[in-house]
Amino acid sequence: MVNPIMIFILFLGTAFLFALFDKIHRKFSFAILQLVLLINTFIAGQWLYKFVFTSQTPVMIFTAGFKPPFSINLRMGLEEAFILFAVNFVGLLSALYLSKSFKHSKVYPLVLYLMMIMGVNGIVMTRDLFNLFVFLEISSISTYALIALKENEQRLASGFKYMIASGLASVFFLLGTIFIYHITGTLNIDQIITHKSFVITSLGFLSVFTLMMSLIIELKPFPANGWALDVYQTTTSGVVSIIAVANSAGVFYAFYKLLPLIPHNQLLFIAGIGIVSFLFSNLIAIKQTDSRRLLGYSSIAQIGLLITVTALTRYLHVKSSTSLFIISSIFLSNFIAKAGLFWIAGIIKKTHIKEWAILRFKPGLLIIFGVFIFALVGIPPFPNFWAKWDLIRFLALSKLHIWIILILLGSLLEAFYLFRWFGSIVRSEQNEEQLLQPAYKTVPIIIFFLLLIIISIGIPIHIYQFDILPLLPIVGLLILSIFDFLPSKLKAIISMIIIAGYTLYIYPVLSGVSLVFAFIFLAGSFIQLIATMSRKGTDKGFFPLLVGMILSMGSLLVARSSLEFFFAWELMTITAYMLVLRGRKAEKPALLFILFSLAGAYLLLSGLSYAHVINFSLVGLGTIPISAHMLPITAFILIVVAFLIKVGAVGFHIWLPGSYAEAEDDTTSFMSSILSKTGIFGMLILLLFLLKMNMHHSALFTSMLGWIGIFTVFFGSLMAIFQEDVKYLLAYSSMGQLGYIVLCMAAMSHLGWVSGLYLAVNHLFFKAMILLAVAGVISRVGTRNMYEMGGLIKKMPYSFISVLIGIIALSGVPPLSGFGAKWLIYTALLEKGWYFRAGLSFFASAIAFLYLFRLIHTIFLGQPKPQHQNVKEASPFFLIPQFLFIFAIMAISMFPNLIIKPLSTFINPYFASTIQWQGNTLYSSLGYWNGNLVMYVTMGVFMLLLIWLIISIGRVQKVKQFNIVFAAERPFKPTTTHFAHNFYAHYKRALGTFVRPVTTGFWNGVGEWISSAAGSIRQIYSGNGQTYVLYILLYFIVLYFIMGGK
Amino acid sequence: MDTPLVLKILYSLISLAVITIWGLSLGGIVRKIYARVQGRIGPPFWQPFIDIIKTYGKRTAVTHGIMFFLGPVFRIAGGIGTYLFIPAILGSTIFSNFSVSGDVLLVMYFIFFGQLGMALGAGESGHPYSAIGVARGLAQMTAFEVPFALSIIAIVIQYHTLNITTIVLAQQGSILNWTLFTNPLATIAALIALLGMNMHNPFSVVLAPQEIPIGPPTEFHGSYLALMQTNRGIFNAAKLVLYMNLFFGGATNIFALIIKTFSIYMISVVVGVSFPRFRTDQSIKFFLFVPTLIALLAIIILVL
């Protein structure tokens, strides 16, 4: 093992001789610089390897031949090795990134660069308080100087502000150090910590406070951090990435080292400092348009989070390995992502975030950018995700509710601006511009990207002992990414094969209700994949995401623990988000989608954490004996709201119409007919737990849930009838239908669940059918506004048929399967005694009839438009799945027992059955229904009459358009003759009050409020360096009094 | 099923024939009464039969397309189906129809079948008036379905069953056992809904002869119209039979059926002649307010 002191020797030896090396040639000196960083990375890596993979214990390195406290000693342990490795590695890469700047600069920047990295190394290793000060100064002073690299006015101004702020902080450090020395008589950190009882005296407290405040100010807490933002905004990319990650890492580690000095009861204040920084930085970032300043805010926020987490885990006495894992995961996510993003910023060379749109033409870089952003937000499998999981779990365990709320709130704000940025890039309409991507700049980015991926895969496997099963979605995604160059049709087939294979693979563990959902998720997807073959060209990116999403849904079914469930859930969310974002106008809807989904995911996360005893999954349901306290009421509510968001329950629905409608047309059908059911699946698991543990007040909760369900049905249907855009109409319709399912599940009875599952399956059939048909139509006519269509029945008869069957099935008109759903629902509701809900749902189903008629009428009936004269029938790829679904609907309409019987069997373990079969007649406690006979009677009557009509009429002439009775005049403009626009104007007059956008208004209000808050808070950053110094002092004073200084 | 299928079909045909004749006659009678009220002599009560025979006799020359063609078929199949799923006379094998297929929910939803077909047929004709009429009709339908459904829910609460035969059975014995008396609020609500269903004044804006010639059926003629006229008789009667079963103690023989359906129909007629026409939004608001509240009250009383 190489003595870690060699790191310093190497750094200093080369730095001191650097001027001489440089006299030989810049290439030579630069190579030396690279070599030093490489060797040091290697040394640190070697230690890291030892600590991780062998039972190496931390070592102390003494200097000057004396033992501490007489001499300064260094420590090399797991934490140190980890940070040193990261810092030296990022130093190496950033040096590569800067190679061109270095080539043309004076010799000084190279030296300064080396010293900056060495400073951080020293900060991390030293165990002597004053030595820490020296190294802090080394790294700050070299930073001050490096800020002026490629000098311009703004860099100078920001550098100066940085110097006075940081200079003040170091004065505080010095003051604290000397008084601590005065009290304890030592400068050795470990000794000081063992004597830490001195902190209770007023002098002791003040000393420690001053010392810690110095470090905290160096960590740039809100609001005492204006100078840091200026530095982030202006400094050249290669340098700022080091400042943002390596320097911060060093200071953070110093803070971590000294944290034991803080008395236990004061730790929460420290955590508070962090959380304030986290929340407000993320809040203000919302208003930020300068890309680097935005990244700066994000960095500061992440450091704030780190401070919070460190203080909290310490406060909670979390096991050191666990807390280390949490902290290092958050650290690493930010470290890699932020460095990468700043590097990318240097390639883009644009300041405004909108101008980053040029990334759109560089798919590789865009993917990397996206991955970095996802890593920051904490999307699985990136490290932040795992950290968040463990962290929230601990907080929930210790009942630190407010911290959970604040942390998740801040994360949501962060997700908001990051995803907004991402979305605006993907969906911008900016033209392509030349973008130089020199290798020396891209290589570091790619290396970090790969590193991130490797770590992200490693964590679940090594730390959480994941086997391949929960990781299959990622595998699927990767496989399809490899084949992404193939034409769409081929990829669709590969996707189908993968899904089929996956289904076979998981089939043995499926049973009962999971079979039903497997059918919906996997078989449903399989069939709809046929429609995706209509895509032209290679259509990059679509299939990997789609397969990822589908397999994640499959993962939900076979999850064995809460973690696996949540993992799959988040994976599904993010892939769905990316799919939505592919829609042409999907920027805003996709943002809403991801925001609400993430909010839901965070609720789920906290809910699962509160109910940490249970394994929230179908499999987990049977594993342990369950008692009532395992699912606290808070957990129940949190989880249920999470799923309600997913199904788009009223109040949380505003994300739904836009994202369903603006996604690509075939994607919409996946989302609406399949993805939406995941919320139902989750709710089902939750209700099963509820059922098993006999929770107090559970009747009240399910009753509330029922009301939410029925209001979702009502408002969804009502809003659907006023839509002019066919996809919005169908989106609202989905919302309504999902509401029915929620209502049924909430009934908590055998019949209720049977009807819920029945409707879920049925909804898959008819909604997929209608949406695919509509997608086919849109693909031909090129518009989504229904009033711009009309009379298409003659051009697209097959699509018409499937829409017709679809709407009959949806509206519940006998004899098709939809009536079965209605019959089951009403019987269940009446049996349950939910009379008003039954009444309202009857009203809603009548309203559904309105929008369905409008759908079929305005598209297929009425007057055709002249521009659609040459429209052809939709592509067979759209038609094939539709007809498969028609077949399915016909089958279960004829023989409802085909589906109801198995469903009933699946539900039997949970509820006593209240239905029975006599032949083909289904008897409930209230009524009966013979689907078979209804079909025969109806068809019989219908056929008889049809034959009669054909016979009685004889030959008829098929007339042309406009050959209609029209008060002696012939209308000649189809546009005016086709009664389609604002179809239900009178209805709006009557019931318009119910569809006033109250919810949208509410959420808009929330958004505006947040935005204006951000706008006014950021005014504190006046740009004046002196004001920033004043803030630092105020911050110092206020905190002193808050923390109860005596 | 005790009765063999062939026999069952035969019985149903008989039952259907009877109800068709009665339904059409009822229409004639009502027109007569209208005329008398307005001081005219009016057509004879068999006028509907004549009309139907006449329209059948006309040449059916034009079709606008397949749905246009199927529309009337849907419509009358809906009417016939609705009737066939209701047991018309208690205890009668002939008039029990195909009520074994389903309960009152089936009947309620089967009503939509005809509506939908009609709407589709009218839609394909491409005539704007048809579309306007359909929009109005459907909108109004959603509104009157609410009190109707609520009063049926009230009945279900009352009798703990969805089975029409059982409901009728429960009302036997005394006139006081009728739902009309045991649950007057529900009955009133349902009767108001019936006004809308029959599209008589004040809820006749769907057909609005002056504004949008005759609404949805504008483009239909010849055999199409004949089918629809027939349906008007059957469907009308079917609804009345349903009401009779649910609220008026059902019928144990054909005469009771005739008397009761006539009386129920008269109620709507009387109201019809004495009110002006509502606009669609007015009628929607009306249905969702007065009768809905009444029906809700009925349910609340029952639950308590």
Added chain:
Amino acid sequence: MITVFIIILGIIMILAAIIAVMSKNLLTAIISSGVISLLASIIYLILSAPDVAMTEAAIGSGLTTIVFLYALSRIKKINKEIDDD
């Protein structure tokens, strides 16, 4: 005796500091701040820290002042260049 001496030195230092801060003339300010260091080094001597005293005298009052003066002169030079242009 020493205490009185220190108090007198202290008062002079404070005065010098105030002059350094308040003076409109930069040169005066720079010289005053040099004086502070110089006096501080005397105090260090009194406090039995001759090493520190030497360093403070050499670096704090000597070099620092010179660096200040150099900076000032460069600024004046820049001004002159503007005037020349």
Added chain:
Amino acid sequence: MIKRLLIIVVIILLIVIFLPFMKNVILKDSLNELSSGYVEKSVSDLKTANIVTAVVVTFRGLDTLGEVTVLFIATAGVGLLLKRKKGEKSKKSDKRPASEILQTGASFLFPLTILFGVYIFLHGHLTPGGGFQGGVIIASAFLLLLLSNINFQFNHTVLHWVESLSGAFYVLLGLLGLILLGSFLNPKFLPLGTLGTLFSAGAVPLIYSFIGLKVGSELSNILDSMRGAEE
């Protein structure tokens, strides 16, 4: 005005907060364990008469190495900011040359000053002063030259070599301690000698000398940069 008021309030509050620093400090009258240990060890183990030097060069040698580094960084930083790039023209200074007396005096004093500086750091382990103080004196010698002769150009090559090599040797001495005695910056690999003589205290005087050279050349460099010299 409000801001001014706020500043006053801030300073008053800071004074209030810092009161314990002034009030509660119990000024001691005997050495604590650590410092008495230093006194004993520097006498017995290091044979260094100037205990501060023992602390600076040996016990807290890493600090001093860092300190030299800080100066080094400052040199580089000032150089980065203020040195003209090679070949970049500077306006001819129209300053009047210094008087003859000053020029002559300077060239006379220059070697003497250098010598004095060297003396200071060579005796760092015996008397007050040491590498830093000596280094500053060396730098002041150069300053003298600069002041007396405005067109004076440092011989950069020599300066670079001195600066680089003295730094490197400093590190090398530390490394020798590591190699020979197992710990970095351990000066005991040279004979300790007798307390109070020039050749005592192991490698301490050697180290301090390199520090002196290093500091001297660095400070000269800073001054040179401040003056606006070429790279």
Added chain:
Amino acid sequence: MRYTLILGFILFMIGLWAMLTRKNLFKIVIGFSIIDTGVHLIIVTIGYLSGKTAPILDKLVTPANAVQKVVDPIPSALVLTAIVIGLAVTALMLSYVVRLYKRRKSLSIEDYRELKW
């Protein structure tokens, strides 16, 4: 020597006052160096033991009585370092001032605040 301690803090506050209120960049740097001087004074005071002599062995201070005779050498060692660091920072700050002035021809800190929010 509580006086020097207090003196140190007074210098600290005066320097702080300069940093907060003077608009001139030079004055801010001067303020900073005054703060530094104050802090150095504080540190040295902490090491002082009343009535003791410098930690250098000579005729009066022998190896035998050194422990009883000398002041604490550690703060002195620390201050040495701190002074040098202070010089480094000051020199760098002044370089910035020169460069800023070269570009903007202004010494007022209020002229350098276009970066904000």
